[in-house]
Amino acid sequence: MAKIELVDIAHSYVPGEWAIQDINLTWEDGISSALLGPSGCGKTTLLKIISGLLVPTQGTVLLDGKDVTMLSPQERNIAQVFQFPVVYETLNVFDNLAFPLRNRGRDESYIKQRVNEVAGILELDHVLKKNAQRLGAAEKQRISLGRGIVRESTTAVLFDEPLTVIDPHMKWHLRRKLKEIQQSLELTMIYVTHDQHEALTFAEQVTVMNVGEALQTGAPGELHHSPEAPFVGYFIGSPGMNLFDAQLQGDQVVAGEVQIDVPSDVRDQLEGKQLKVGVRPEFAQLHTSSTPDGLVGTVSAMRMTGNSLIADVNTEQLAFKVRLPETSQIKKGDEVWAVFPPENTVVYANERAVHFDKKGVAA
Amino acid sequence: MTTTASGKSKADVQDTAQSRERREKKPNRNWAQMIGMTAYYAFLLLPLLWMLSMSFKTNDEILSTRSFIPQTFTLDNYITILSEPDWRNAFAVTLSYVAMNTILTLIVALPAAYAFSRYKFRGDNHLFFWLLTNRMAPGAVFLLPYVELYSSINLFDTPFAVALAHTIFSVPLAIWILEGFMSGIPTAIDETAYVDGYSFQAFFRKIFMPLIGPGIGVAAFFSFLFSWVELLMARTLTASSSKPIVVQLSRSLGADGWDWGVIAAAGVLMILPGALLIYFVRDYLAKGFALGRV
Amino acid sequence: MKIESNRGWLFLIPALLIMALNAFIPFMTVINYSFQDILPGLDPIWVGLENYVNVLQDPDFRSAFVRQLIFSFVILGIQVPLGILISLGMPKSGWKAVTALIIVGLPLLIPYNVVGIIWRVFTRSDLGLFPLLFEPFGYNYNVGENPVDAYGTVLLMDVWHWTPLIVLLCYSALNAIPDAYYQAARIDGASRWKTFRYIILPRMRNVLTIGILLRFMDSFRIFTEVSLLTGGGPGTTTSFLSDLLVRNAVGSFNFGYAAAMSLIYFYVILIISYVFFIVLTSVGTGEEGQPTAE
Numbered sequence: 004m005a006k007i008e009l010v011d012i013a014h015s016y017v018p019g020e021w022a023i024q025d026i027n028l029t030w031e032d033g034i035s036s037a038l039l040g041p042s043g044c045g046k047t048t049l050l051k052i053i054s055g056l057l058v059p060t061q062g063t064v065l066l067d068g069k070d071v072t073m074l075s076p077q078e079r080n081i082a083q084v085f086q087f088p089v090v091y092e093t094l095n096v097f098d099n100l101a102f103p104l105r106n107r108g109r110d111e112s113y114i115k116q117r118v119n120e121v122a123g124i125l126e127l128d129h130v131l132k133k134n135a136q137r138l139g140a141a142e143k144q145r146i147s148l149g150r151g152i153v154r155e156s157t158t159a160v161l162f163d164e165p166l167t168v169i170d171p172h173m174k175w176h177l178r179r180k181l182k183e184i185q186q187s188l189e190l191t192m193i194y195v196t197h198d199q200h201e202a203l204t205f206a207e208q209v210t211v212m213n214v215g216e217a218l219q220t221g222a223p224g225e226l227h228h229s230p231e232a233p234f235v236g237y238f239i240g241s242p243g244m245n246l247f248d249a250q251l252q253g254d255q256v257v258a259g260e261v262q263i264d265v266p267s268d269v270r271d272q273l274e275g276k277q278l279k280v281g282v283r284p285e286f287a288q289l290h291t292s293s294t295p296d297g298l299v300g301t302v303s304a305m306r307m308t309g310n311s312l313i314a315d316v317n318t319e320q321l322a323f324k325v326r327l328p329e330t331s332q333i334k335k336g337d338e339v340w341a342v343f344p345p346e347n348t349v350v351y352a353n354e355r356a357v358h359f360d361k362k363g364v365a366a
Numbered sequence: 367m368t369t370t371a372s373g374k375s376k377a378d379v380q381d382t383a384q385s386r387e388r389r390e391k392k393p394n395r396n397w398a399q400m401i402g403m404t405a406y407y408a409f410l411l412l413p414l415l416w417m418l419s420m421s422f423k424t425n426d427e428i429l430s431t432r433s434f435i436p437q438t439f440t441l442d443n444y445i446t447i448l449s450e451p452d453w454r455n456a457f458a459v460t461l462s463y464v465a466m467n468t469i470l471t472l473i474v475a476l477p478a479a480y481a482f483s484r485y486k487f488r489g490d491n492h493l494f495f496w497l498l499t500n501r502m503a504p505g506a507v508f509l510l511p512y513v514e515l516y517s518s519i520n521l522f523d524t525p526f527a528v529a530l531a532h533t534i535f536s537v538p539l540a541i542w543i544l545e546g547f548m549s550g551i552p553t554a555i556d557e558t559a560y561v562d563g564y565s566f567q568a569f570f571r572k573i574f575m576p577l578i579g580p581g582i583g584v585a586a587f588f589s590f591l592f593s594w595v596e597l598l599m600a601r602t603l604t605a606s607s608s609k610p611i612v613v614q615l616s617r618s619l620g621a622d623g624w625d626w627g628v629i630a631a632a633g634v635l636m637i638l639p640g641a642l643l644i645y646f647v648r649d650y651l652a653k654g655f656a657l658g659r660v
Numbered sequence: 661m662k663i664e665s666n667r668g669w670l671f672l673i674p675a676l677l678i679m680a681l682n683a684f685i686p687f688m689t690v691i692n693y694s695f696q697d698i699l700p701g702l703d704p705i706w707v708g709l710e711n712y713v714n715v716l717q718d719p720d721f722r723s724a725f726v727r728q729l730i731f732s733f734v735i736l737g738i739q740v741p742l743g744i745l746i747s748l749g750m751p752k753s754g755w756k757a758v759t760a761l762i763i764v765g766l767p768l769l770i771p772y773n774v775v776g777i778i779w780r781v782f783t784r785s786d787l788g789l790f791p792l793l794f795e796p797f798g799y800n801y802n803v804g805e806n807p808v809d810a811y812g813t814v815l816l817m818d819v820w821h822w823t824p825l826i827v828l829l830c831y832s833a834l835n836a837i838p839d840a841y842y843q844a845a846r847i848d849g850a851s852r853w854k855t856f857r858y859i860i861l862p863r864m865r866n867v868l869t870i871g872i873l874l875r876f877m878d879s880f881r882i883f884t885e886v887s888l889l890t891g892g893g894p895g896t897t898t899s900f901l902s903d904l905l906v907r908n909a910v911g912s913f914n915f916g917y918a919a920a921m922s923l924i925y926f927y928v929i930l931i932i933s934y935v936f937f938i939v940l941t942s943v944g945t946g947e948e949g950q951p952t953a954e
Contacts, residue, residue: 056843076847083847085840091858102858106849150848403749407763410820413782414766416789420781428787470678478675485668493672500683502929504881506905507922510693510915511686534682537675553662595771597884598906630781633774640769648758 005067005158005191006032007053012062014048022048023215026062030159030208033189035182037202040212041238046195047163049212053193054081054161066158082151083161087168088143090135096122097131100149107154121153124184141173148181152190159191166201178205199239211235227283230349231356236281242313245287245323249278249350256280256350259320260298261343263350269359276352284326286347289314289333290340297340305335316341414637420630428626443631453632456614459525460594463610466529467593468586471536475585478537479544480570484553494545497538505598508534516603523605531599536589543588547581587643594639611636693919704916711920720904721921725928728901732879738819739875740868743826748860750831761831764824776888779817783889803890807897810890814898817889818882822875829867837863869940873933880929901925 012026023045030036038046051057052064055076064072071079091099100118109117122128125145130138135146144165151160162181166174182205185192196202202209203223210220211234218232230236236244249258251273256263258280265273290297300318307313312327316339325341327333345361420428421443423436431437447453481487482494508531516527551574559569575582600610611632694711696704715721750764751757770778783790783803794801803810837860845855883902886892892899905925908918 054847056846076843077849081847083843085844087838087840089840089844092862093858102850103848106851106854147844150844399749403746403760406746406749407760410763410767410824412789413778413820416782417778420787432787432789432792434789474674474678477671481668481671484663485671486662486664487666487668490668497675497679499930500679502877502933503687503926504902504905504922504929506883506902506909507690507926508682508686509906509909510918511689514689515681515686530678530682533678537678541675591769595769595773597771597773626781626787629777633777636774637766637770641766644762644765644769648762 006030007159007191007193008065008068009049009053010063010065012049012052012059012064014045014052014057014059014061016048021215023212026217028210028217028220030191030193032067033191034208035185035192035194035206036208036210037194037196037206038210038212039196039199039202039238041197043214044212045215046212050083050161050163050193050195053159054083055079056083080154080156080158081161082148082154082157082159083163084144084147084151084165086164088140088147090138090143090146092134092136095132095134096127096138096146099135099146100127100153103150103154117153117155121149124152124188125149125180139173140168140170141177144169144177145180148184152184152188157190159193162192162194162196164196165194166196166198174201181205199241203239211238213238228347229356230281232354233279233281233351234354236283236349240283240285241308242284242324242326244281244283244349246279246281247321247323249280251278260318261321261348263345263348264362266359269357272357273350273352277354279351279354281349281351282323282343282347284313284324286344287323287325288342288344289316289325289327289331290342291333291337292340294340294342297342299338299340302333302335302337302339305333314339417630417633420626421634423627423630425625425627440627443627444635446628447631447635452609453611453614456609456611457635459604459608460600460610463525463528463532463600464590464593466525467532467536468589470529471533471540471589472582472586474533475537475540475544476575476582479541479548480574482541482545483548484556494541497541500534500538503534505596509598509602512599512603522603523608525604525608527603528600528608528610529593531603532593532596535596536592539592540585540589543585544578544581547578547584551577583647587647590643591640594636690919690922693916694923696916698915707916711914711917712924714917715921715924723896724899724901724904727896727899728880731882731900732876734815735818735822735879736872736875738815739823739826740872742819743823743871744830744864744868746823746827747830747834748856750827752835761828764827766824767821768824768828770821772884773888775817775821776885779813779820779885779889783813805894807894810894810898814886814889817885818879821885822878825874826868826871829871830864833864833867834860865940869937872940873936876936877929877933880932 007030009026009028013021013024015021026049038049040046048057052059055064055071055074055078058073062072063070066079076083091102094102097118100121101114104114104117118131119128122131125148127142127145127149130142135143138146147165148160151157166177169177178201181192181194184190194202194205203226207222208220209223209226211218211226211232213232213234219226219230219235226235226239230239230244233244233246237246247258247261249256249261251257251265251270254265254267254270256265256273256278258278261280263280289302293299298318298321300316300321302314303317303322304315305312306315310329312329312331312333314325314327314333316323316325318341323341333339348361350357350359350361415434419434419436422439422441424438424440424442427436427438447457482490512527512531513522516522516531521527521530555573555577556569559573564573601613604610604613614632693704695706695708697707697711698704746764750760767775780788782788783801785791785802785804791801800806801809803813841859842855845859850858881902882900883906886898886900887903890898892903905918905922908921909915
């Protein structure tokens with residue numbers, strides 16, 4: 004397994020249009036990580052550049068410090084599992100797993116031992132003699148993964164939305180298996196997906212992408228607590244972060260009834276930029292009686308999701324969602340006072356978070 | 367190559383860009399492929415071009431010298447065909463039975479394909495297979511029965527006879543093609559239409575047929591094609607009043623030897639409909655072959 | 661889901677009527693005739709299987725049958741690999757692909773008799789372009805007199821005419837293979853040959869089955885083009901089964917005999933096609949694969 008670094012990567016399929024830009028990322032050896040973002044954000048392009056199926060228009064790819072930008076996937080020893088299962092239809096499971104090794108001319112006794120090992124890890128040992136085409140999607144994906152890890156020299160395994168065609172009830176199972184394998188074999192795995200749940204449960208390190216840019220990289224908790232970009236806040240969490248457009252008025256950032264005091268040294272950083280204020284539904288609080296710093300509003304709708312309630316709240320100028328525990332007595336139509344704790348309220352200037360100590364958020 | 371992690375200088379990046387260009391030059395074996403493919407295309411085009419060139423030559427020149435470019439360029443051959451009643455009739459006859467065959471085939475095959483696609487009934491697979499076997503029969507098998515049959519119903523020596531006779535091959539094929547396309551349309555559409563109050567005819571005409579448009583196109587294409595190229599039946603079932611081109615071509619084997627220029631010109635004219643057709647549907651062809659994938 | 665109902669038969673009525681007229685009745689007629697001696701001027705006499713026996717014992721029939729069999733298998737042996745090879749070399753997208761499609765599709769759209777004529781004028785010693793290619797080598801190429809030249813030219817003509825069918829079929833299958841398969845093969849380190857064998861070929865299986873069946877059936881019935889190119893000669897070098905059948909059907913004095921021959925002809929095609937079909941649709945499902953070092 005290896006450490007992967009991307010330096011100043013940018014790629015354009017059509018002259019003048021950049022699919023991805025300004026990518027500088029590092030994956031440590033043995034890490035499990037995810038590239039998360041909506042369709043079209045460039046994550047698949049990035050994956051292909053990492054694996055070697057695509058040569059980037061600009062930038063360098065380093066594997067353990069070695070420049071591999073021009074090398075093919077084979078030469079980089081990178082394995083990739085695709086969106087839909089790829090198996091060699093005319094071969095049985097054993098021969099499928101053995102394929103990469105035979106292509107490299109290993110001897111049969113080694114191949115036999117290695118294939119059996121991998122088949123055991125992936126729980127495919129009972130179907131080794133079966134024709135690969137006959138198996139279900141989940142098993143086929145395991146075969147794809149198997150072909151990736153059967154080579155001991157594999158540096159990293161990349162996944163391009165591998166659970167797309169898997170039945171919902173099998174997804175969880177397969178995901179857990181992937182995580183097990185990743186941890187026990189200490190493989191570097193990069194997992195591309197648009198499903199935040201998959202990303203956040205699988206990976207130690209998540210990179211959120213949008214419109215060709217890597218917005219933030221960090222542990223799932225970090226992304227949740229301190230989203231560096233509004234999009235990250237919006238995309239992660241269900242429902243995502245509440246975002247309000249804001250203006251600089253005097254020495255305050257004002258968004259509707261929300262007023263945030265801004266220290267003078269920070270003020271300059273905000274001058275002339277597009278401002279937004281964000282707060283997550285799970286951090287916003289609702290009180291049934293008047294509180295200082297509370298914004299007065301009404302609950303316009305109430306929804307049950309999983310084991311919590313989501314309230315849609317409307318104040319005179321703002322609309323947002325608040326997550327409440329199951330036990331909450333608040334009902335639709337109630338008058339409430341919403342409080343946004345300053346430590347969980349984020350100010351964004353030109354799509355980048357500006358950090359400073361915030362004091363009471365006033366109505 | 368640097369060995370440090372990030373922080374590569376601009377110069378290093380430029381260097382890699384250049385080596386990237388070097389890397390992407392085509393390997394040698396693609397030259398062999400290009401030569402091979404070009405040779406194949408030339409092989410396909412050469413006989414056609416030769417005939418084209420011949421159609422613009424006089425018979426004297428054809429028999430005396432051999433060159434690609436006609437030395438005495440002439441349109442006489444074409445004029446002969448287009449003005450001589452024999453030739454004009456021949457074209458008219460051919461076009462008429464081809465058109466009739468295509469229309470008749472479609473009229474008959476559409477409901478039949480619908481039956482195979484939407485209904486399960488006793489004997490359906492066997493029937494389907496039987497239909498296909500008709501395509502396997504050597505045309506010669508049917509020669510005498512057809513002559514007797516069409517004589518007895520007074521259709522001998524008319525384009526109708528040929529059009530009807532051709533259906534034995536074009537109907538099974540059309541049903542096969544149409545059934546394939548129809549099966550691609552979910553039955554939910556039929557059901558929705560009935561729920562919405564459409565009568566069957568309205569549903570079929572206004573909703574279903576537009577959906578299988580490409581399929582109808584393909585079936586029509588093959589019916590047209592097959593009928594246009596068929597010789598044996600066309601020759602056997604016609605005599606003096608309805609000679610198709612295929613027969614007229616043989617007639618040009620005049621007493622003085624073959625009227626090569628005219629034959630070549632007739633050949634070119636016979637290729638034209640096919641060539642034009644393929645040119646006009648080239649985009650559908652491309653789509654059918656799933657071109658334009660990235 | 662298909663509706664289970666005998667109402668399906670209703671939609672088939674038009675098709676069945678036409679096929680009954682054109683296929684079923686004539687076919688029954690031929691079967692009827694095959695059991696009788698039908699001589700001009702005399703009443704038909706029932707002879708049971710005598711005609712069949714005579715056909716099978718006829719040396720002309722046997723030799724034509726063998727010639728036909730060899731021809732068809734040679735055709736398949738050339739056209740299938742060549743077709744696959746060419747399809748691999750066709751451009752994948754853009755205007756180049758459309759142009760290639762048009763060029764490759766042209767021979768398929770030409771009436772069979774025009775094909776024969778094109779090749780006749782292309783290869784005739786006195787006015788063709790093709791014979792010129794042999795002059796530098798001092799070879800006297802003559803289709804009319806030299807059996808080897810005749811047979812070879814017929815082969816060449818059929819390859820010219822029909823390989824495009826295989827090319828187009830394989831090409832469509834090729835374009836349906838998702839990129840991910842090629843990428844996975846690259847990642848697994850497969851050579852070009854292995855990529856072809858384990859990814860491309862399995863996915864061509866369906867179209868190749870169709871192509872092989874069609875080519876077998878059609879090559880076994882070949883008539884018009886050969887008739888125009890060589891007339892079956894020199895001698896019987898290029899006289900295949902259809903030629904024999906047509907001569908018997910049209911020119912013989914016992915139509916019962918011709919009827920029996922045509923039925924035997926038909927059933928041979930049917931049986932061999934069926935065998936091909938079974939073999940082709942069961943090949944390539946490796947259940948019990950032995951670990952083999954490829």
